[in-house]
Amino acid sequence: MVRADRQRKSDGAGPSNAAEYEVGSRVSCRATFDGQYHVVDVIERKQDLRSSKWRYYVHYLEFDKRLDEWVAQERLASITKVASVDALHRVASGGGGGSGDLGQLASDQKMTRRLKRQYTEIHHVPAALEELPPIDQHLEKEHQEKTKVKNIQSVELGKHELDTWYYSPYPEPHASCNKLYICEYTLKYFRKKKTLLRHLAKCTLRHPPGDEIYRSPPAPANDPSLVGGAITNPPISMFEVDGKKSKVYCQNLCLLSKLFLDHKTLYYDVDPFLFYVMCEKDTQGYHIVGYFSKEKASAEGNNLACILTLPPYQRKGYGRFLIAFSYELSKKEGRVGSPERPLSDLGAVSYRSYWTREILEVLREHKASLSIKDISDKTAIRTDDVVKTLESLSLIKYWKGDHIISVTQKIVEDHCKTIANQKNIEIDLNRLHWTPYRQEPPSKKG
Numbered sequence: 001m002v003r004a005d006r007q008r009k010s011d012g013a014g015p016s017n018a019a020e021y022e023v024g025s026r027v028s029c030r031a032t033f034d035g036q037y038h039v040v041d042v043i044e045r046k047q048d049l050r051s052s053k054w055r056y057y058v059h060y061l062e063f064d065k066r067l068d069e070w071v072a073q074e075r076l077a078s079i080t081k082v083a084s085v086d087a088l089h090r091v092a093s094g095g096g097g098g099s100g101d102l103g104q105l106a107s108d109q110k111m112t113r114r115l116k117r118q119y120t121e122i123h124h125v126p127a128a129l130e131e132l133p134p135i136d137q138h139l140e141k142e143h144q145e146k147t148k149v150k151n152i153q154s155v156e157l158g159k160h161e162l163d164t165w166y167y168s169p170y171p172e173p174h175a176s177c178n179k180l181y182i183c184e185y186t187l188k189y190f191r192k193k194k195t196l197l198r199h200l201a202k203c204t205l206r207h208p209p210g211d212e213i214y215r216s217p218p219a220p221a222n223d224p225s226l227v228g229g230a231i232t233n234p235p236i237s238m239f240e241v242d243g244k245k246s247k248v249y250c251q252n253l254c255l256l257s258k259l260f261l262d263h264k265t266l267y268y269d270v271d272p273f274l275f276y277v278m279c280e281k282d283t284q285g286y287h288i289v290g291y292f293s294k295e296k297a298s299a300e301g302n303n304l305a306c307i308l309t310l311p312p313y314q315r316k317g318y319g320r321f322l323i324a325f326s327y328e329l330s331k332k333e334g335r336v337g338s339p340e341r342p343l344s345d346l347g348a349v350s351y352r353s354y355w356t357r358e359i360l361e362v363l364r365e366h367k368a369s370l371s372i373k374d375i376s377d378k379t380a381i382r383t384d385d386v387v388k389t390l391e392s393l394s395l396i397k398y399w400k401g402d403h404i405i406s407v408t409q410k411i412v413e414d415h416c417k418t419i420a421n422q423k424n425i426e427i428d429l430n431r432l433h434w435t436p437y438r439q440e441p442p443s444k445k446g
């Protein structure tokens with residue numbers, strides 16, 4: 001699909017050229033995230049009227065959509081042209097390239113079998129369009145078309161400026177803004193900084209509009225996180241916000257979180273959900289770090305609908321804390337639970353890590369033989385998730401139609417060594433003040 005007839009010039013030095021490409025072309029692109037060439041699909045394009053140069057919105061085939069980006073014409077080249085240069089480069093650099101650990105995993109050519117299985121698990125492949133019922137096919141196509149190009153490029157939230165990952169359906173004219181300014185307490189959004197500042201001058205809210213159901217214990221005097229008197233690990237609070245009572249806040253939260261979640265459709269119908277918002281506290285107020293949502297009554301037995309740690313706070317153990325919190329709530333309800341599917345790649349890797357640790361700890365603690373149901377009862381992790389996790393650790397056998405846990409304490413201890421360095425923020429259950437949601441009785445009108 002490359003329009004070679006319109007190719008203006010072909011340089012001799014590198015793979016880059018100035019050919020024009022149609023939307024739908026499959027070409028090579030030098031990525032911002034690692035400076036290497038990767039195969040991309042051209043999703044959209046626009047021409048600068050003054051320079052008449054094209055900019056292309058590209059999707060990297062090997063990577064998640066969050067790495068999609070607008071690139072200059074010079075960054076694209078035909079696949080065949082790049083192949084030889086890139087192959088040389090890969091050999092010289094020992095292969096690889098990617099974005100973060102997940103990207104690294106994708107392109108490592110010396111992948112072990114275990115890593116390969118993990119890679120397939122974390123790279124969620126959505127169901128093929130033709131496998132869906134016709135009505136869903138139609139909705140899916142509509143969704144894909146509408147969300148294919150990221151609309152808002154960045155948001156300012158408190159002291160952070162965040163680069164966004166995905167399209168979010170903010171209402172117009174905000175949906176077409178390059179950057180949004182968001183109040184970190186109300187999550188109201190503005191097109192201009194000065195409007196946000198005017199709002200902040202009047203806004204008295206300093207925490208999410210709900211009940212504080214958890215506050216982490218104060219750091220002890222000899223806490224290693226206290227460096228020169230400065231608290232590097234600030235106190236955490238969890239607020240429960242009811243989608244029905246604080247509708248606008250929860251809708252704003254969903255719009256914000258959609259910027260970092262690829263495929264969630266809940267934006268406006270927030271009434272049936274509770275939102276558990278995690279904040280770091282300082283003298284200014286409670287700063288949102290992440291959240292998870294949970295259906296008030298889930299027919300599928302899900303204990304979590306959506307989970308997000310805002311990018312500046314990721315990979316510090318907050319995601320694991322949120323997941324653990326969702327299971328503690330399930331334990332208080334006397335139920336087992338599971339996250340709503342599909343999981344994103346990051347969701348899958350975080351859940352797998354959480355399940356692995358919890359299950360290994362139970363196996364270590366209870367030296368007596370445990371059944372899958374025992375593990376599920378102790379952890380509130382649904383039995384199919386327990387089975388999947390044990391399978392990934394090769395700690396389960398299928399024998400005469402039953403799953404049998406096949407493990408020795410030595411094997412458990414060996415596995416435990418591999419998780420010893422995980423970031424784990426403990427939940428102090430004495431500080432959790434929560435009762436399960438009770439449906440309001442129908443009003444007796446008329």
Ligand SMILES: CC(=O)SCCNC(=O)CCNC(=O)[C@H](O)C(C)(C)COP(=O)(O)OP(=O)(O)OC[C@H]1O[C@@H](n2cnc3c(N)ncnc32)[C@H](O)[C@@H]1OP(=O)(O)O
Nearest residue numbers: 101306307308309314315316317319320344346347353422
């Ligand atoms: C049901 C659903 O909602 S599915 C959708 C899940 N949400 C999203 O995808 C939204 C965008 N992503 C996020 O918000 C975050 O990445 C979350 C919530 C999934 C994880 O939050 P974090 O605060 O980063 O999690 P945390 O620091 O506790 O890490 C959890 C585990 O995932 C791993 N992990 C997190 N990010 C990455 C990454 N980019 N690459 C590789 N591993 C990662 C961590 O190493 C850790 O594993 P370990 O303990 O074995 O070392």
